[in-house]
Amino acid sequence: MPCWPCLGMNKEEEIQGTQSSQFPGHLPCPFPAPVSQFKIADIPFDGVNGWLLQGETVGEVVFASFDKELNVPEHKHGAQWEVVVAGQVELTMDGTTRTYRPGQHFAIPADKLHSALVHAGYKAIIVFEEKDRYKPQE
Numbered sequence: 001m002p003c004w005p006c007l008g009m010n011k012e013e014e015i016q017g018t019q020s021s022q023f024p025g026h027l028p029c030p031f032p033a034p035v036s037q038f039k040i041a042d043i044p045f046d047g048v049n050g051w052l053l054q055g056e057t058v059g060e061v062v063f064a065s066f067d068k069e070l071n072v073p074e075h076k077h078g079a080q081w082e083v084v085v086a087g088q089v090e091l092t093m094d095g096t097t098r099t100y101r102p103g104q105h106f107a108i109p110a111d112k113l114h115s116a117l118v119h120a121g122y123k124a125i126i127v128f129e130e131k132d133r134y135k136p137q138e
Contacts, residue, residue, distance in 0.1 A: 028125060030065045038063070039136035045070055047120075055131050062134060066122040074115040078129030080108040087122035091115075 001134045029036035029051060041050035047068030053061040066087070074092075082089075083105040090099050091106060100106055108114050108128060 009086050014133075019086060029063075031063050035063045041134040043134055043138045045072075050134065052136055053135075058129065060128045060131050060133050062125050062126045062128070064122075064126055066118050066120060069120045070115040070116075072118060072119040074113050076111050076113050077133065079110040080129070081127045082106055083125045085123040085125060088119050088120075089122055089124070090117040 029049075031051065035051050038051040038053055041052040041062055041064075043050050043064075048064060048066050048070060050062040053063075065075045082093075082100075084100045084102050086102055088099055088101045090097050091108075091114060092098075093108065093112060098106070
């Protein structure tokens with residue numbers, strides 16, 4: 001069963017994703033248009049790709065795709081809300097670990113310490129309070 005953003009795409013498009021019009025021939029996007037037309041986020045983790053939608057004064061949305069498993073160490077930042085599109089993530093806050101799967105969502109309050117184990121194949125829509133959590137690639 002394809003992830004919900006892939007519904008309506010043929011099997012080849014679902015597997016290959018769509019090309020980013022921002023950088024033709026660079027980084028296939030696992031999300032359909034118009035996401036594939038967003039700027040590519042400069043994310044400092046190997047195997048993590050993101051497409052970025054930023055507000056002018058507040059907020060940022062990242063459509064993220066994880067090709068590899070990633071253990072994100074404990075950290076904090078502004079408020080975050082995340083919707084799982086495909087795969088799974090194990091989020092730890094206050095000593096409690098919870099697993100989230102497609103269709104589920106979670107919120108992380110501002111300045112709340114948290115860590116995560118993100119499994120390969122994970123895709124999510126992540127909303128950050130900060131307008132510049134990630135910058136576009138140049």
